Amino acid sequence: RKEVEQDPGPFNVPEGATVAFNCTYSNSASQSFFWYRQDCRKEPKLLMSVYSSGNEDGRFTAQLNRASQYISLLIRDSKLSDSATYLCVVRGSSASKIIFGSGTRLSIRP
Amino acid sequence: NAGVTQTPKFRVLKTGQSMTLLCAQDMNHEYMYWYRQDPGMGLRLIHYSVGEGTTAKGEVPDGYNVSRLKKQNFLLGLESAAPSQTSVYFCASRNADGSNYGYTFGSGTRLTVV
Numbered sequence: 001r002k003e004v005e006q007d008p009g010p011f012n013v014p015e016g017a018t019v020a021f022n023c024t025y026s027n028s029a030s031q032s033f034f035w036y037r038q039d040c041r042k043e044p045k046l047l048m049s050v051y052s053s054g055n056e057d058g059r060f061t062a063q064l065n066r067a068s069q070y071i072s073l074l075i076r077d078s079k080l081s082d083s084a085t086y087l088c089v090v091r092g093s094s095a096s097k098i099i100f101g102s103g104t105r106l107s108i109r110p
Numbered sequence: 111n112a113g114v115t116q117t118p119k120f121r122v123l124k125t126g127q128s129m130t131l132l133c134a135q136d137m138n139h140e141y142m143y144w145y146r147q148d149p150g151m152g153l154r155l156i157h158y159s160v161g162e163g164t165t166a167k168g169e170v171p172d173g174y175n176v177s178r179l180k181k182q183n184f185l186l187g188l189e190s191a192a193p194s195q196t197s198v199y200f201c202a203s204r205n206a207d208g209s210n211y212g213y214t215f216g217s218g219t220r221l222t223v224v
Contacts, residue, residue: 008150034212043200043215044153087152089212096168098143098213102152 001026004090006101014109017078021104023088024070032091033064033071037084038103044087047073075106083108112136116201116216123191123223131186131219133201140206142184143168143213144176146197153200159184160206191223 006023013019025033033050048055050062050071061074071090075082088101114135123129133142140161145153155168159178173195175187184203188195198220202213 036212043217044213045215046212049212096155096158096166098155100145100153102150 002102003027004088004099004101006086006088006104008102008104010105010107012107012109013078015078015080017108018074018076019078019106020072020074021086021088021106022070022072023090023101023104024068025088025090025099026069027090027092028066028069030090030092033062034089034091035060035062035071035073036087036089036100038087039084044100047086078106078108080108080110082106114201114203114214114216116199116219118219119217120220121222123188123221125192125223127191128187128189129191129221130188131199131201131221133184133186133203133216135182135184135201135203135214137203137214138181139203139214140181141204142178143202144174144184144186145200145202146170146195147200147218148197156186156199191221193223195221196223197221 035047036044037047038044050064054063059076063072085103087103091098117132143158144156157176159165162181165176177185201216204213
């Protein structure tokens with residue numbers, strides 16, 4: 001079993017739709033959680049951190065469920081510009097213990 | 111503020127050649143990392159450094175060496191390139207203060223070994 005697992009997609013949804021991704025992690029001692037966005041042939045960029053109480057940034061909502069060991073990302077009113085690959089990132093206590101998921105590809109159609 | 115700068119952006123090597131990838135950051139970050147990204151594999155950690163003069167192995171260190179002689183620079187070396195090292199290489203850095211902030215990545219180096 002991979003330490004961080006994501007559905008690779010692709011998710012193909014119409015503009016304006018709401019879409020949600022989950023990411024599961026295996027290490028219960030994981031401490032920090034992030035969602036990154038990666039455009040084709042570009043570097044990953046931080047989309048948002050994921051806090052225990054859940055957090056929202058505009059159209060994006062991230063949640064953490066420690067009991068079930070998953071994090072989620074919800075995108076409301078999706079835009080064409082949201083088309084990208086979304087990477088789940090889980091960090092442990094040590095500097096090296098950072099695991100990237102393989103990413104979920106999202107494509108928004110007009 | 112440039113952030114994290116990687117050079118070169120593209121390179122084609124012949125099998126057996128050597129090269130060095132340079133990563134430079136101007137954010138005074140303590141931690142620096144080298145990753146490779148292959149299709150369907152996600153980002154895999156090659157080597158990392160928690161401070162000037164220190165380096166450590168990551169998940170896939172074989173065939174690579176690194177050095178961190180200055181805090182702002184982290185070099186990745188390939189002594190004898192192999193086709194299996196064809197990949198996109200990303201450098202990243204972050205603070206060591208335990209904050210909940212993520213990494214800053216460089217724009218990547220696309221390496222092809224023929």
